[in-house]
Amino acid sequence: MDYLRQEIDGIDKELLELFQKRMKTCAELAEYKKKKEIPILDESRERQKLAMVTEQSEEGMTDYNRNLFGVVMDLSKAYQQKLNRAHSEWEKVISEAIENTEKTLPKYPFVACQGVEGAYSQIAADKIFKTKTNIMYCTDFEGVFAAVDKGMCRYGILPVENSTAGSVNRIYDLMTKYNFYIVRALRLRIDHNLLAKHGTKVADIKEIFSHEQAISQCSQYLKQFPDVKVTVCENTAVAAKMVAESERSDVAALSSRSCAELYDLEMLDKCVQDQENNYTRFICISKNLEIYPGSDKTSMMMSVSHKPGGLYKILSRFFVLGINLTKLESRPIPDRDFEFMFYVDLETSVYSEEFIQAVCEMDNICESFRYLGSYSEVI
Numbered sequence: 172m173d174y175l176r177q178e179i180d181g182i183d184k185e186l187l188e189l190f191q192k193r194m195k196t197c198a199e200l201a202e203y204k205k206k207k208e209i210p211i212l213d214e215s216r217e218r219q220k221l222a223m224v225t226e227q228s229e230e231g232m233t234d235y236n237r238n239l240f241g242v243v244m245d246l247s248k249a250y251q252q253k254l255n256r257a258h259s260e261w262e263k264v265i266s267e268a269i270e271n272t273e274k275t276l277p278k279y280p281f282v283a284c285q286g287v288e289g290a291y292s293q294i295a296a297d298k299i300f301k302t303k304t305n306i307m308y309c310t311d312f313e314g315v316f317a318a319v320d321k322g323m324c325r326y327g328i329l330p331v332e333n334s335t336a337g338s339v340n341r342i343y344d345l346m347t348k349y350n351f352y353i354v355r356a357l358r359l360r361i362d363h364n365l366l367a368k369h370g371t372k373v374a375d376i377k378e379i380f381s382h383e384q385a386i387s388q389c390s391q392y393l394k395q396f397p398d399v400k401v402t403v404c405e406n407t408a409v410a411a412k413m414v415a416e417s418e419r420s421d422v423a424a425l426s427s428r429s430c431a432e433l434y435d436l437e438m439l440d441k442c443v444q445d446q447e448n449n450y451t452r453f454i455c456i457s458k459n460l461e462i463y464p465g466s467d468k469t470s471m472m473m474s475v476s477h478k479p480g481g482l483y484k485i486l487s488r489f490f491v492l493g494i495n496l497t498k499l500e501s502r503p504i505p506d507r508d509f510e511f512m513f514y515v516d517l518e519t520s521v522y523s524e525e526f527i528q529a530v531c532e533m534d535n536i537c538e539s540f541r542y543l544g545s546y547s548e549v550i
């Protein structure tokens with residue numbers, strides 16, 4: 172073993188020297204490309220290179236060699252991009268946003284939320300702004316996007332994913348339709364409770380109202396009511412309100428503790444969600460790019476060429492830059508068969524070199540690209 176390891180060490184030394192020599196040559200080429208305004212990526216050259224590698228490979232080694240050279244060329248492009256980046260448009264836009272944004276979120280802005288008083292979005296808004304801020308309630312999620320887009324509200328609060336039920340697809344679909352930036356995120360612990368009017372007993376219940384996400388988060392619990400009708404409504408707070416205002420005494424809602432207080436309902440059962448640790452992530456959106464201090468998450472949205480390896484190309488850039496992905500979501504692009512829009516959340520400080528480089532590179536290599544902002548996530 173010692174002998175073979177020594178052998179490997181010797182080979183690695185040569186590999187390292189050769190790799191660095193290759194990178195330095197690429198740097199010279201990058202300078203030439205910059206002068207002549209030639210793009211860094213040259214796909215036909217890469218294809219030729221891989222053909223050469225295939226031809227020169229020993230039997231059984233072709234796939235390994237092609238993979239190795241794929242990574243080597245990715246690293247070479249990352250290095251060239253870094254050297255040639257100079258002052259890209261994105262760098263300017265982002266540093267101006269950092270400079271022009273206040274140090275903290277405003278205190279009492281007008282905020283759009285879906286639902287009615289007591290909705291989880293409203294609880295999220297109060298947590299994000301740390302005050303009972305001014306809220307405009309919209310009947311659906313699209314109303315929140317539109318209120319921000321038209322300048323009726325400075326911010327909008329939207330739930331994007333739940334730890335039990337997964338992504339809120341409707342929001343991801345609406346993201347393609349509206350321009351906005353994310354300025355803050357919040358992880359909110361969600362406890363659902365069975366609420367009914369005073370006097371109603373569990374055995375009396377014939378119908379339970381709630382939002383589809385809440386119903387899905389309580390699916391185990393609901394199995395004990397096989398004969399009860401479960402009805403979806405637009406919001407858990409709307410469900411509580413409906414129960415409170417109903418003439419019937421055989422209805423209940425799956426809703427929050429604060430709605431029990433707000434609508435004077437009794438909690439027949441507490442914390443009935445299937446997973447004890449049930450979290451929902453909310454985003455706070457604005458029309459303009461605002462980047463507050465401490466922003467260490469970034470979201471972006473892109474479409475890539477509909478070819479094998481399209482997504483790999485993107486992911487390999489993050490890998491090369493050492494950036495961790497915390498979310499990858501794909502949604503079909505309307506009217507385009509099996510073509511997808513990808514949404515990624517990255518863990519990277521807005522002040523880091525890798526961050527700027529990732530934004531610039533994505534803008535270059537994606538078919539379409541949108542930077543959705545940098546922000547911090549609070550609990």
Ligand SMILES: C=C(O[C@@H]1C=C(C(=O)O)C=C[C@H]1O)C(=O)O
Binds near residue numbers: 212214216217220243
């Ligand atoms: C080095 C170059 O830039 C890029 C990197 C390549 C490589 O590392 O071999 C090949 C083609 C280009 O996409 C080049 O243009 O030759």
